[in-house]
Amino acid sequence: MSGHWWNPARDREGHFIAFESVNGRRVAFLAYFTYGTGGAATWYAGNADYTAGSTSITMPMVAGSGGRFGPDYRPGDVTISPAGTATLTFVSCSAMRVTYAMSQSFTVDLTRAVGPLEGVPCGTARRAHPSSPPGPRPSRRAATTG
Secondary structure, X not given: OOEEEEOHHHOOOEEEEEEEEEOOEEEEEEEEEXXXXXXXXXXXXXXXXXXXXXXXXXXXXXXXXXXXXXXHOOHHHOEEEEEEEEEEEEEEOOEEEEEEEOOOEXXXXXXXXXXXXXXXXXXXXXXXXXXXXXXXXXXXXXXXXX
């Protein structure tokens, strides 16, 4: 399920979603490339632990500002600010939904930018998968079970 996701109706935006194992924890990561209220390009990012069996993950999101590109980059110039939350919901192997509760609240239906996945056991959100998850499987503290 990791990869680049987008909504064709929202061309020039994109979502990078990754499901990783970090020191025995399952962690979902979301990076969203969009535009801020003033029209400038911006990124929002967040992550949360998840467990097998659930179909949605709610994660805190942050936004960065103040950084510079190239040789002028200095880490001390970057400010990270809380931006709200995102709830990532598994729909199928080729569809996810993300609901943002940030400066504006809205939902975006996503499709894989590259796909379909081949050789990976995957079905709908209603189907249980005992081994590798077909999609997000969040922890109880940051998720709803579907």
